[in-house]
Amino acid sequence: MRITPQDASLRTCEICALAPVMPVLVVEDAARARPLAQALVAGGLPALEVTLRTGAALDAIREMAQVKGGVVGAGTLITPKDAEAAKEAGAQFGVSPGATDALLDACEAIGLPLLPGAATATEAMRLLARGYGMLKFFPAEASGGAPALKAIGAPLPQISFCPTGGISPANAGTYLSLPNVVCAGGSWVGPADLVKAGDWGAIEVLARDASRLGKS
Known part of the structure; x- marks a missing residue:
């Protein structure tokens, strides 16, 4: 059951590599969860992050x-x-906005691969020293955006990232062009209004467009 940081990062990297965008979802109604997931997967985004921000x-x-x-x-x-x-x-x-020893210990103990968050070179280096080479760069835009992530990648090329926070179709391509970015996390593919309306066809279209980002 236990997982090492190295194996955890290998698994999260594999998951991040499934598509250029990982939907970041805030689900208010569990009854809409399955059709939402079906629409996103049908559109080419199989890796889904459901945030623990609601009771559902x-x-x-x-x-x-x-x-x-x-x-x-x-x-x-x-x-x-x-x-x-x-x-x-x-x-x-699992995905976390940051990382604490208690959270890392718990995820390793129960065998849950974790994508831990880092926003600075020091945070990234501490996680790398523990064995984590696949990280979440959060909050991406507020932390300097693609230029900051590119700068971090220069001395730390062995670390890969999934930038999240302020990512949109307008800037996702810039992040995805960086050699240290595997995918980007984005909430625009599951907007609350379309989910509430049950417009799964429109969400599938958004997912399909997102699945093509970064491709020449």
């Missing part, structure tokens, strides 16, 4: 975990209890 999040993960072709993870993991609840709900990986 864990039930949404349970629903999405049943969607064929999807790889569902839990975002906004802050505490060991968050990690344990996410794993029990069926999450195949």
